[in-house]
Amino acid sequence: MSVVHAARRERLLARLKRPILLPAGAPQPRNYPANLQPFRASSHFLYLVGRPLPGAWLMLTDGAPTLYLERPPADDALWHGPPLDPAKLADDLGLPVAPLDALTPPPETLSLPAMDAATRAEQARRLGRAFTAGLLDARDLPLADAMIDLRLRHDEAAIAGLRAAAEATVAAHEAARAAIAPGVREHEVWAAMQFEFTRRGMGWAYPPIVTRRGEVLHERGLHRTLEAGDLVLIDVGAETADGWAGDVTRTWPVGQPMTPTQAELHRVVREAQAAAIAAVKPGARYREVHLTAARTLTAGLVDLGILRGDVDELVADDVHALFFPHGVGHLIGLDVHDMEDLGDRAGYGPGRTRSERFGLGYLRLDRVLEPGMAVTIEPGFYQVPAILNDPARDPGDRLDRATLAKFADVRGIRIEDDVLVTESGADVLTDALPRV
Amino acid sequence: MSVVHAARRERLLARLKRPILLPAGAPQPRNYPANLQPFRASSHFLYLVGRPLPGAWLMLTDGAPTLYLERPPADDALWHGPPLDPAKLADDLGLPVAPLDALTPPPETLSLPAMDAATRAEQARRLGRAFTAGLLDARDLPLADAMIDLRLRHDEAAIAGLRAAAEATVAAHEAARAAIAPGVREHEVWAAMQFEFTRRGMGWAYPPIVTRRGEVLHERGLHRTLEAGDLVLIDVGAETADGWAGDVTRTWPVGQPMTPTQAELHRVVREAQAAAIAAVKPGARYREVHLTAARTLTAGLVDLGILRGDVDELVADDVHALFFPHGVGHLIGLDVHDMEDLGDRAGYGPGRTRSERFGLGYLRLDRVLEPGMAVTIEPGFYQVPAILNDPARDPGDRLDRATLAKFADVRGIRIEDDVLVTESGADVLTDALPRV
Numbered sequence: 084m085s086v087v088h089a090a091r092r093e094r095l096l097a098r099l100k101r102p103i104l105l106p107a108g109a110p111q112p113r114n115y116p117a118n119l120q121p122f123r124a125s126s127h128f129l130y131l132v133g134r135p136l137p138g139a140w141l142m143l144t145d146g147a148p149t150l151y152l153e154r155p156p157a158d159d160a161l162w163h164g165p166p167l168d169p170a171k172l173a174d175d176l177g178l179p180v181a182p183l184d185a186l187t188p189p190p191e192t193l194s195l196p197a198m199d200a201a202t203r204a205e206q207a208r209r210l211g212r213a214f215t216a217g218l219l220d221a222r223d224l225p226l227a228d229a230m231i232d233l234r235l236r237h238d239e240a241a242i243a244g245l246r247a248a249a250e251a252t253v254a255a256h257e258a259a260r261a262a263i264a265p266g267v268r269e270h271e272v273w274a275a276m277q278f279e280f281t282r283r284g285m286g287w288a289y290p291p292i293v294t295r296r297g298e299v300l301h302e303r304g305l306h307r308t309l310e311a312g313d314l315v316l317i318d319v320g321a322e323t324a325d326g327w328a329g330d331v332t333r334t335w336p337v338g339q340p341m342t343p344t345q346a347e348l349h350r351v352v353r354e355a356q357a358a359a360i361a362a363v364k365p366g367a368r369y370r371e372v373h374l375t376a377a378r379t380l381t382a383g384l385v386d387l388g389i390l391r392g393d394v395d396e397l398v399a400d401d402v403h404a405l406f407f408p409h410g411v412g413h414l415i416g417l418d419v420h421d422m423e424d425l426g427d428r429a430g431y432g433p434g435r436t437r438s439e440r441f442g443l444g445y446l447r448l449d450r451v452l453e454p455g456m457a458v459t460i461e462p463g464f465y466q467v468p469a470i471l472n473d474p475a476r477d478p479g480d481r482l483d484r485a486t487l488a489k490f491a492d493v494r495g496i497r498i499e500d501d502v503l504v505t506e507s508g509a510d511v512l513t514d515a516l517p518r519v
Numbered sequence: 520m521s522v523v524h525a526a527r528r529e530r531l532l533a534r535l536k537r538p539i540l541l542p543a544g545a546p547q548p549r550n551y552p553a554n555l556q557p558f559r560a561s562s563h564f565l566y567l568v569g570r571p572l573p574g575a576w577l578m579l580t581d582g583a584p585t586l587y588l589e590r591p592p593a594d595d596a597l598w599h600g601p602p603l604d605p606a607k608l609a610d611d612l613g614l615p616v617a618p619l620d621a622l623t624p625p626p627e628t629l630s631l632p633a634m635d636a637a638t639r640a641e642q643a644r645r646l647g648r649a650f651t652a653g654l655l656d657a658r659d660l661p662l663a664d665a666m667i668d669l670r671l672r673h674d675e676a677a678i679a680g681l682r683a684a685a686e687a688t689v690a691a692h693e694a695a696r697a698a699i700a701p702g703v704r705e706h707e708v709w710a711a712m713q714f715e716f717t718r719r720g721m722g723w724a725y726p727p728i729v730t731r732r733g734e735v736l737h738e739r740g741l742h743r744t745l746e747a748g749d750l751v752l753i754d755v756g757a758e759t760a761d762g763w764a765g766d767v768t769r770t771w772p773v774g775q776p777m778t779p780t781q782a783e784l785h786r787v788v789r790e791a792q793a794a795a796i797a798a799v800k801p802g803a804r805y806r807e808v809h810l811t812a813a814r815t816l817t818a819g820l821v822d823l824g825i826l827r828g829d830v831d832e833l834v835a836d837d838v839h840a841l842f843f844p845h846g847v848g849h850l851i852g853l854d855v856h857d858m859e860d861l862g863d864r865a866g867y868g869p870g871r872t873r874s875e876r877f878g879l880g881y882l883r884l885d886r887v888l889e890p891g892m893a894v895t896i897e898p899g900f901y902q903v904p905a906i907l908n909d910p911a912r913d914p915g916d917r918l919d920r921a922t923l924a925k926f927a928d929v930r931g932i933r934i935e936d937d938v939l940v941t942e943s944g945a946d947v948l949t950d951a952l953p954r955v
């Protein structure tokens with residue numbers, strides 16, 4: 084792997100001839116200082132070094148990288164075994180390793196804010212300026228843009244990482260299907276999925292959603308009991324040991340086939356997903372992929388009699404967003420929302436900003452697609468009381484509430500896959516998992 | 520449960536007539552701000568409120584409690600469902616609920632440092648003074664001591680929490696036993712254990728140790744493959760949804776019965792544990808429990824010919840600590856090292872400090888035991904090269920290195936259970952799990 088990461092460092096240095104300091108970050112205390120949350124290294128660090136080394140810093144200066152590591156405390160061998168051998172580590176990683184106290188970044192060094200506050204404080208001390216999680220300093224924008232430029236189009240090793248995450252994610256969803264039954268609690272389903280991750284030495288890429296209340300988009304309670312006739316929405320993805328993410332959603336019936344109303348709306352969401360996936364190709368603008376899903380969904384809802392009117396007009400007026408209020412997807416890579424630590428800069432690019440429209444404002448991505456990009460495609464249909472009962476959003480007689488009432492056994496449906504953009508179109512990394 | 524927590528708040532108010540502000544804490548970002556680590560509320564907050572409410576603050580003033588909660592953002596219902604109903608929450612918890620912007624702590628309010636930096640910064644802002652994780656401000660010592668006084672002796676609800684954690688912990692270790700086989704990787708064993716926690720709606724109380732390198736006390740790699748003839752050391756404990764911890768270690772042979780040398784040393788550790796458990800009773804000083812384990816272990820090693828000399832002298836000179844370099848246990852409660860966020864104050868009490876001796880310096884607890892306290896009892900035997908090859912620790916001919924060499928197939932053995940101190944002695948909460 085060292086060759087892969089060395090090549091990435093070379094590509095970064097070729098793009099940006101400025102001193103760069105990137106922290107791995109540090110594990111964060113849970114209930115007392117020695118009881119730590121699982122460590123998740125910064126994705127920028129993982130991209131360039133390949134290994135989650137707590138407390139490490141990558142310095143790139145004068146065209147060369149150095150990895151700085153803290154010296155372990157004197158009694159460390161008792162608790163954590165023989166210390167990392169710097170020479171062996173340097174050999175494994177293909178870059179020089181030095182003790183942290185030798186790190187002296189030159190003035191004007193660029194950096195990106197660490198997610199944990201302790202590392203950010205250290206970063207501020209070392210670079211003599213403040214850092215805020217999720218907020219870029221104007222002087223660091225060239226570094227942010229260089230990282231985005233590298234990470235936006237995945238190299239072969241990155242694609243292999245995404246495929247490994249996809250494989251584990253599919254296996255977990257298969258395990259969920261086998262576990263679903265009336266009387267089973269949501270966290271029992273999640274337990275069966277997590278087992279598939281953990282036994283592979285992987286974890287989750289984001290907190291799991293397994294819920295009979297699919298209309299709550301980020302419902303994470305996991306405490307309800309499934310009942311016959313429910314639809315259970317499962318949005319779960321693996322993260323490989325070196326950080327690559329999967330992100331898949333399926334919506335299954337519990338204890339019986341879908342009712343006719345459930346089956347109709349499930350089909351409409353599947354059609355919206357298929358249309359959006361078909362729209363994924365080099366040169367396509369992602370907002371159009373989103374609008375393709377919105378139009379297909381809207382056409383389906385018109386066919387069912389839930390909406391009335393011209394499809395294009397309904398979408399232009401955000402009437403579809405009453406039922407599909409989020410974006411059709413996002414970048415995926417080392418982060419499940421890839422590079423979201425850089426705000427919208429990765430998803431939108433410089434100069435492009437989010438729409439104020441209800442039907443577009445939650446869209447996390449609006450770039451022109453290129454080969455090597457990976458995105459999710461995840462349309463949905465939800466009955467959210469807070470939206471449907473909001474007088475400000477009432478579409479009048481374009482919504483047939485009497486017909487909608489017949490579909491009361493559908494709370495939320497989402498179908499999501501991970502898609503690699505290739506020269507010839509969409510390569511659905513998670514296509515092995517049935518959708519129905 | 521509200522009655523339990525109301526009674527605890529009453530007991531705190533009876534002990535300390537000063538304004539008190541205790542934060543629940545906030546979930547911490549993982550790889551980008553919106554992707555959060557699982558939330559773990561402060562144990563002090565959980566003890567007094569009973570529910571992990573992110574961003575909540577408990578204020579106790581003028582003899583009465585109030586819970587302060589942030590107002591959710593406007594679009595919260597879409598992502599997280601209908602907001603908590605403050606009136607229902609107040610009813611469930613048995614205390615008034617108010618919006619966070621109404622929180623105005625009086626001057627001289629006492630508090631305890633939050634573990635997450637964002638909450639600590641908020642705490643500093645609200646109280647006009649700095650807080651440091653794991654470090655007590657002198658003016659907050661009365662609050663720390665009152666919390667210790669409450670939490671040190673577990674009430675009935677606390678004991679029920681510890682029993683629930685113990686039950687899940689035992690089930691996980693049983694699952695591990697069934698999973699162990701040559702060729703199985705450590706994280707596959709952990710997967711089977713985690714499954715038992717997750718399906719109960721529980722998590723882990725501390726990062727798992729499942730290792731064929733038992734001599735590395737905090738070995739957490741989970742990446743090795745078990746081989747026939749190994750001993751695998753498993754130190755794993757559950758945490759209930761409301762925060763109560765389990766903490767159990769077993770050491771099992773892989774693929775075959777223990778070899779005679781493994782069996783001898785495993786028996787010696789079991790005997791040390793049994794002797795220490797027998798020493799647990801009201802009035803016993805925990806350091807004596809530790810030394811009982813040390814003496815029993817030493818006597819066993821003398822019998823095996825590994826050590827030579829008088830048992831009491833060997834222990835007085837810390838020769839036992841060559842093989843048993845850690846303490847025999849610690850408090851257990853809402854934290855697996857209970858109240859370790861208050862430093863040694865819970866384990867040692869005011870005025871008592873850790874020994875400088877190698878054989879006692881790692882002991883986390885040295886109180887006189889009282890009914891209602893819960894502790895772990897976890898002696899071990901390890902061959903740590905960094906200790907055994909340290910010339911400064913060489914005990915000369917009191918260590919028979921030739922005999923020791925015959926036991927080379929033992930890297931590390933630890934046997935650990937959770938023990939409640941009762942009027943009549945030790946109640947081993949995890950006794951249902953076989954030790955051999």
